[in-house]
Amino acid sequence: MTELRIEGLSKAYGPDAPNVLDGLDLTVPGGALAAVLGPSGCGKTTLLRIIAGFLRADAGSVTVGGRVLTGPGVHLPPERRRIGIVPQEGALFPHLSVERNVAFGLTGLDRTARRRRTETMLDLVGLAGYGERMPHELSGGQQQRISLARALAPQPALVLLDEPFNALDSALRAGVRADVRSALRLSGATAVLVTHDQQEALSTADLVAVVRDGCVVQCDTPQQVYQRPADPWVAGFVGDAVLLPATADNGKAVTALGTIPLMRGEGPATGTVLLRPEQLQLTDAVSAAAGGTVTDVRYFGHDAMVTVAVDGLDEPVDVRAVGPLAVQPGQRTGIRVRGEALLHA
Numbered sequence: 221m222t223e224l225r226i227e228g229l230s231k232a233y234g235p236d237a238p239n240v241l242d243g244l245d246l247t248v249p250g251g252a253l254a255a256v257l258g259p260s261g262c263g264k265t266t267l268l269r270i271i272a273g274f275l276r277a278d279a280g281s282v283t284v285g286g287r288v289l290t291g292p293g294v295h296l297p298p299e300r301r302r303i304g305i306v307p308q309e310g311a312l313f314p315h316l317s318v319e320r321n322v323a324f325g326l327t328g329l330d331r332t333a334r335r336r337r338t339e340t341m342l343d344l345v346g347l348a349g350y351g352e353r354m355p356h357e358l359s360g361g362q363q364q365r366i367s368l369a370r371a372l373a374p375q376p377a378l379v380l381l382d383e384p385f386n387a388l389d390s391a392l393r394a395g396v397r398a399d400v401r402s403a404l405r406l407s408g409a410t411a412v413l414v415t416h417d418q419q420e421a422l423s424t425a426d427l428v429a430v431v432r433d434g435c436v437v438q439c440d441t442p443q444q445v446y447q448r449p450a451d452p453w454v455a456g457f458v459g460d461a462v463l464l465p466a467t468a469d470n471g472k473a474v475t476a477l478g479t480i481p482l483m484r485g486e487g488p489a490t491g492t493v494l495l496r497p498e499q500l501q502l503t504d505a506v507s508a509a510a511g512g513t514v515t516d517v518r519y520f521g522h523d524a525m526v527t528v529a530v531d532g533l534d535e536p537v538d539v540r541a542v543g544p545l546a547v548q549p550g551q552r553t554g555i556r557v558r559g560e561a562l563l564h565a
């Protein structure tokens with residue numbers, strides 16, 4: 221199992237240009253799938269290109285399994301890095317059969333061994349028996365799985381996936397993500413998935429590294445990133461957030477929605493409390509600690525988002541309501557908070 225370690229990575233596109241990567245640190249344990257998640261322009265592609273060796277860093281190092289690929293005085297060319305790449309749209313060679321696409325990077329093996337390895341890879345991605353087909357005879361999702369088989373065939377030390385599900389329509393995406401994830405698990409490869417899609421990062425990866433302005437601002441399990449975001453920006457970027465002014469009092473936060481237990485005992489005396497909309501519950505208007513007027517209802521089938529203008533609060537809050545929906549805009553409602561809150565300075 222090979223660990224990826226990135227330390228102090230910096231990059232500017234020109235002497236007077238700002239740093240796109242600014243001392244970025246990231247460690248991915250061997251065999252883990254890490255999602256690098258960030259808004260457009262935060263430096264994700266730049267990071268991927270430096271790891272792959274297509275671009276030189278200004279400072280910092282990239283080490284895979286203890287082997288320095290990029291570092292002071294070191295810049296291994298891409299072909300010597302043992303990195304497999306799954307590009308955005310699969311990018312299979314259109315004139316080669318599936319089998320020859322998968323076998324493309326298998327040098328130094330005799331014909332029988334190449335064929336065996338190719339068959340193993342097709343089996344791994346659930347496409348055994350597709351070797352004779354041409355790429356245009358495959359669906360978009362199948363092409364992506366073949367692209368992964370091609371990247372994994374030479375047993376790379378690391379696999380990089382560059383927004384690989386973008387071109388797939390949403391009905392197909394969840395299934396292909398799950399297939400790719402299980403194929404990566406079975407192969408035991410360490411992998412980095414670049415994405416700007418929060419749902420994709422949270423549902424696919426073992427670790428989520430949130431990047432802002434060329435730095436990793438938080439790297440944690442999907443649950444930790446969602447439930448304990450490093451700051452209000454991360455909270456809003458990885459999901460819907462309810463942010464409320466609050467005062468701490470003996471391990472609790474006093475807010476316009478009532479008194480809420482805090483996750484961490486210690487913290488600032490005043491600040492912003494973070495809740496998720498699913499922690500809020502609509503109740504009858506009379507008995508609740510807080511009340512307000514429904515201003516909007518968006519129905520999604522599995523749940524609905526209800527916006528409420530709360531008495532005494534400047535900003536409205538969103539409540540995720542599950543089950544049959546019994547409220548309409550204009551109606552009075554109570555709000556109750558479940559669980560604990562996180563208080564940021």
Ligand SMILES: Nc1ncnc2c1ncn2[C@@H]1O[C@H](COP(=O)(O)OP(=O)(O)OP(=O)(O)O)[C@@H](O)[C@H]1O
Binds near residue numbers: 240259262264266
């Ligand atoms: N070759 C280049 N020359 C100059 N500036 C560049 C070059 N490539 C990228 N940049 C700039 O570097 C910044 C980061 O770009 P990068 O492509 O790494 O971001 P990203 O997070 O991958 O964005 P996206 O999600 O939109 O693909 C952007 O401001 C971009 O304009």
